[in-house]
Amino acid sequence: MTVLEQPGAYRPTPPPAWQPRVDAAPLLPDAEPYRLLGTDAAADIDPALLTRLHRELVRGRRYNAQATALTRQGRLAVYPSSTGQEACQVAAGLVLREQDWLFPSYRDTLAAVVRGIDPVQVLTLLRGDWHSGYDPRDHRVAPLCTPLATQLPHAVGLAHAARLKGDDVVALALVGDGGTSEGDFHEALNFAAVWRAPVVFLIQNNGFAISVPLAKQTAAPSLAHKAVGYGMPGRLVDGNDAAAVHQVLGEAVRRARAGGGPTLVEAVTYRVDAHTNADDATRYRSDAEVEAWRAHDPIDLLEEAMRARGLLDDQAVRAAREAAERLAADLRTRMHQDPPLEPMDLFADVYAEKTGQLREQAELLRAELGAEEGER
Numbered sequence: 145m146t147v148l149e150q151p152g153a154y155r156p157t158p159p160p161a162w163q164p165r166v167d168a169a170p171l172l173p174d175a176e177p178y179r180l181l182g183t184d185a186a187a188d189i190d191p192a193l194l195t196r197l198h199r200e201l202v203r204g205r206r207y208n209a210q211a212t213a214l215t216r217q218g219r220l221a222v223y224p225s226s227t228g229q230e231a232c233q234v235a236a237g238l239v240l241r242e243q244d245w246l247f248p249s250y251r252d253t254l255a256a257v258v259r260g261i262d263p264v265q266v267l268t269l270l271r272g273d274w275h276s277g278y279d280p281r282d283h284r285v286a287p288l289c290t291p292l293a294t295q296l297p298h299a300v301g302l303a304h305a306a307r308l309k310g311d312d313v314v315a316l317a318l319v320g321d322g323g324t325s326e327g328d329f330h331e332a333l334n335f336a337a338v339w340r341a342p343v344v345f346l347i348q349n350n351g352f353a354i355s356v357p358l359a360k361q362t363a364a365p366s367l368a369h370k371a372v373g374y375g376m377p378g379r380l381v382d383g384n385d386a387a388a389v390h391q392v393l394g395e396a397v398r399r400a401r402a403g404g405g406p407t408l409v410e411a412v413t414y415r416v417d418a419h420t421n422a423d424d425a426t427r428y429r430s431d432a433e434v435e436a437w438r439a440h441d442p443i444d445l446l447e448e449a450m451r452a453r454g455l456l457d458d459q460a461v462r463a464a465r466e467a468a469e470r471l472a473a474d475l476r477t478r479m480h481q482d483p484p485l486e487p488m489d490l491f492a493d494v495y496a497e498k499t500g501q502l503r504e505q506a507e508l509l510r511a512e513l514g515a516e517e518g519e520r
């Protein structure tokens with residue numbers, strides 16, 4: 145007879161795993177989105193940072209307007225504008241060190257531009273010309289990701305691998321409010337916390353997943369609260385306050401770099417334009433709602449705070465706008481040129497080794513191109 149078979153002899157004690165392992169309270173986000181601009185603490189922000197943020201916000205607004213115009217001229221297949229969300233985009237593009245990695249979604253082209261990639265290269269995917277117009281390794285920016293939230297496990301994998309190798313690398317992954325409902329979001333956050341991976345997740349909560357408002361997406365108190373369930377801190381920040389987003393992301397990046405593990409940041413912002421140029425937003429939201437958010441505009445908030453400190457005058461605003469016009473003019477000129485395209489490139493760089501199906505498709509295309517050539 146074994147001890148397990150003796151009645152009353154085996155009284156297992158609960159294993160320690162059932163007990164809470166960390167105190168939940170320090171992980172909880174603030175009740176209200178954190179703000180800096182317009183508060184007393186704004187007096188301490190580095191003037192050089194404010195000037196940089198301002199220049200990039202103004203350039204970003206113009207870049208979005210120009211890219212949207214290019215869709216009407218048939219030069220871009222589709223454009224998901226980040227107008228209204230520039231504070232998140234600019235902060236994400238500026239907050240990393242050179243060796244760090246950014247993992248953007250399709251909406252985060254401005255963050256990639258701010259990080260230093262040529263805007264024409266950034267827009268190549270949305271033009272439909274190539275898989276990605278830039279080499280991710282050149283600027284440590286992963287390809288723009290259209291399948292929702294799939295960039296998040298990639299970011300965790302890269303960050304975890306860097307840590308195992310002893311490389312000083314932090315990954316910053318961007319995702320939308322809608323993307324938080326994907327399984328990839330759960331898997332990425334869970335493993336990031338278990339492995340204490342040096343990764344920061346930034347949710348840009350812009351109110352909608354195409355036409356679906358956040359209230360239909362989740363019953364959570366906030367998206368930042370989701371962090372607690374994974375055992376990482378959640379931060380809630382005003383996504384239109386560029387200084388606040390930059391500070392909160394900066395703290396999270398430093399924490400990750402120091403071995404403190406991941407952070408989930410929810411930036412509350414608003415998608416002022418439609419989902420893309422192909423969407424009619426008037427079908428699911430009111431003009432009054434959009435106007436209310438225009439009154440909380442990221443550029444206005446920053447300009448007000450800078451003028452209050454004597455850090456911005458009309459001449460500086462004019463100079464920022466002129467720089468933005470130069471970017472737009474350059475984008476127009478170069479996006480109106482037809483790039484030389486090699487159709488067979490469609491099959492390059494998809495897999496290290498082409499699958500049978502891809503080889504078959506490549507042969508079909510080659511035959512078709514050959515036939516066209518013969519007809520000429």
Ligand SMILES: Cc1ncc(C[n+]2csc(CCOP(=O)(O)OP(=O)(O)O)c2C)c(N)n1
Pocket residue numbers: 251290291292319320321322323324350352353354415419
């Ligand atoms: C896995 C997957 N499912 C569905 C879609 C179609 N889709 C494209 S954008 C989008 C809405 C995403 O909303 P959100 O995550 O809030 O990002 P936003 O567009 O607001 O920046 C959906 C459902 C997709 N791209 N990928």
Ligand SMILES: [Mg+2]
Pocket residue numbers: 320321322348349350351352353354
């Ligand atoms: Mg959204």
